[in-house]
Amino acid sequence: MTKRSQTDRDLASRLRLDIVSSAFEPESRLKFAELTKRYEVGIGTLREALTLLLSEGFVTVDAGKGFRVAPVSATELAEIIELYLELETRALEQAIKTGDDEWESTIVAAHHRLSLIESLPWEKRMERHEEWVERHREFHESLISACNSQWLVRLRSIMFNQLDRYRFITKLATAGRDQIKLAEHLEIKNAVLARDVPKAKYLLEAHIRDTAQHAIQKLTPKP
Amino acid sequence: MTKRSQTDRDLASRLRLDIVSSAFEPESRLKFAELTKRYEVGIGTLREALTLLLSEGFVTVDAGKGFRVAPVSATELAEIIELYLELETRALEQAIKTGDDEWESTIVAAHHRLSLIESLPWEKRMERHEEWVERHREFHESLISACNSQWLVRLRSIMFNQLDRYRFITKLATAGRDQIKLAEHLEIKNAVLARDVPKAKYLLEAHIRDTAQHAIQKLTPKP
DNA sequence: AATAAAGATATTTTCGAAAATAAAGAGGTG
DNA sequence: CACCTCTTTATTTTCGAAAATATCTTTATT
Numbered sequence: 001m002t003k004r005s006q007t008d009r010d011l012a013s014r015l016r017l018d019i020v021s022s023a024f025e026p027e028s029r030l031k032f033a034e035l036t037k038r039y040e041v042g043i044g045t046l047r048e049a050l051t052l053l054l055s056e057g058f059v060t061v062d063a064g065k066g067f068r069v070a071p072v073s074a075t076e077l078a079e080i081i082e083l084y085l086e087l088e089t090r091a092l093e094q095a096i097k098t099g100d101d102e103w104e105s106t107i108v109a110a111h112h113r114l115s116l117i118e119s120l121p122w123e124k125r126m127e128r129h130e131e132w133v134e135r136h137r138e139f140h141e142s143l144i145s146a147c148n149s150q151w152l153v154r155l156r157s158i159m160f161n162q163l164d165r166y167r168f169i170t171k172l173a174t175a176g177r178d179q180i181k182l183a184e185h186l187e188i189k190n191a192v193l194a195r196d197v198p199k200a201k202y203l204l205e206a207h208i209r210d211t212a213q214h215a216i217q218k219l220t221p222k223p
Numbered sequence: 224m225t226k227r228s229q230t231d232r233d234l235a236s237r238l239r240l241d242i243v244s245s246a247f248e249p250e251s252r253l254k255f256a257e258l259t260k261r262y263e264v265g266i267g268t269l270r271e272a273l274t275l276l277l278s279e280g281f282v283t284v285d286a287g288k289g290f291r292v293a294p295v296s297a298t299e300l301a302e303i304i305e306l307y308l309e310l311e312t313r314a315l316e317q318a319i320k321t322g323d324d325e326w327e328s329t330i331v332a333a334h335h336r337l338s339l340i341e342s343l344p345w346e347k348r349m350e351r352h353e354e355w356v357e358r359h360r361e362f363h364e365s366l367i368s369a370c371n372s373q374w375l376v377r378l379r380s381i382m383f384n385q386l387d388r389y390r391f392i393t394k395l396a397t398a399g400r401d402q403i404k405l406a407e408h409l410e411i412k413n414a415v416l417a418r419d420v421p422k423a424k425y426l427l428e429a430h431i432r433d434t435a436q437h438a439i440q441k442l443t444p445k446p
Numbered sequence: 447a448a449t450a451a452a453g454a455t456a457t458t459t460t461c462g463a464a465a466a467t468a469a470a471g472a473g474g475t476g
Numbered sequence: 477c478a479c480c481t482c483t484t485t486a487t488t489t490t491c492g493a494a495a496a497t498a499t500c501t502t503t504a505t506t
Binding site: 454466470 | 485491504
Binding site for chain 2: 459460461462466467468
């Protein structure tokens with residue numbers, strides 16, 4: 001609920017980022033000997049960060065056999081999508097009902113920052129992909145920032161982070177689709193600011209399902 | 224996802240139990256000096272367990288100032304209830320649709336074990352309250368055990384555990400209500416076995432809201 | 447050659463000492 | 477007496493050595 005120790009938070013974040021961006025292969029072992037060198041921290045600190053990632057579903061652990069990177073699969077993605085959609089649309093509905101002027105401005109600002117990157121030509125856009133990830137997260141967070149249920153925000157956040165892994169998989173497949181994404185984000189922003197709950201929900205759902213569809217295709221073994 | 228280290232799991236469970244049962248006051252500090260004595264484990268081990276409880280929302284942490292027991296409040300309970308209901312009914316619906324014979328027998332068995340305790344006279348029932356908590360959990364888990372979404376089960380589980388804290392608050396207020404609970408659990412079991420999704424959902428929702436209502440009254444400051 | 451036992455190696459897990467940080471107390475100054 | 481500064485105490489956080497556990501290798505046995 002409150003803030004986590006600084007170094008630890010950073011370590012967990014760095015680890016999470018490395019897992020999301022496939023620096024470690026799914027299901028590969030995470031040995032302390034290697035990790036302590038890579039991140040220049042002690043075993044205990046690492047263990048703590050891994051415990052956090054365990055609860056977020058990024059790693060698994062077998063007693064006595066250590067930690068592994070959690071696997072990815074099309075079926076798991078399907079689970080994540082369904083839950084994420086439910087949580088995100090719920091949070092969005094609440095936010096639309098209770099959001100004030102400041103909430104609106106946060107959305108406008110976050111959307112602007114996101115669209116600046118999404119308008120770039122593909123190469124430039126790819127160069128700044130990490131930044132895009134961050135701004136994309138901020139945009140979606142801004143939409144629901146007026147949601148008054150801390151727990152809803154929290155659970156949604158877990159699923160959003162999980163989706164990051166699958167978004168990374170489709171990273172390269174989005175070449176021609178940037179303009180579509182740009183348009184979708186704009187439409188969602190407008191529907192939310194117009195306080196049109198059904199429309200906002202509908203657009204958001206389509207937006208998310210579309211992205212997911214590409215990841216599922218990549219993950220499903222071809223004949 | 225996979226199994227956590229044995230000693231750690233136990234430590235986290237013991238700590239969780241002590242928080243749920245108010246052995247530690249909400250918002251009170253959890254000092255390592257005391258905890259190492261109480262649980263007879265090293266600091267690192269404790270830290271790991273607390274990190275797990277942090278992610279489950281049972282403790283909070285301020286960088287440099289250590290861990291505290293998470294607070295309880297009527298508004299938080301309201302959040303938890305709404306989310307738990309959504310997740311539990313979703314999981315239940317899936318389970319009813321995909322559950323097989325074995326799933327049914329697990330439910331029958333779990334319900335039987337639960338009803339044996341709930342049929343006891345109040346004093347006997349209270350003596351075995353910890354056992355009741357366990358059997359109650361097992362019953363509810365059996366209902367959704369055929370749900371095929373691991374993530375749904377997982378998130379539901381987090382919220383169920385959170386509710387444990389609030390169930391404890393109403394523990395003493397349930398004096399005359401044991402027979403009602405017994406009847407409710409029976410009705411839910413029957414609806415589920417009859418594969419009547421709407422009825423099962425309805426009964427489950429009423430059952431949960433009822434329990435929650437008592438906790439909310441206890442938590443709302445009186446004039 | 448397959449299996450088992452024993453030994454050697456690799457890895458995780460636990461622990462408490464040392465470093466870093468925050469909180470409390472003591473002493474001085476306007 | 478309030479307010480700042482320094483010192484002391486209390487507490488958290490980090491770290492790596494030691495214990496426990498798992499894995500691999502070798503050797504012996506049928």
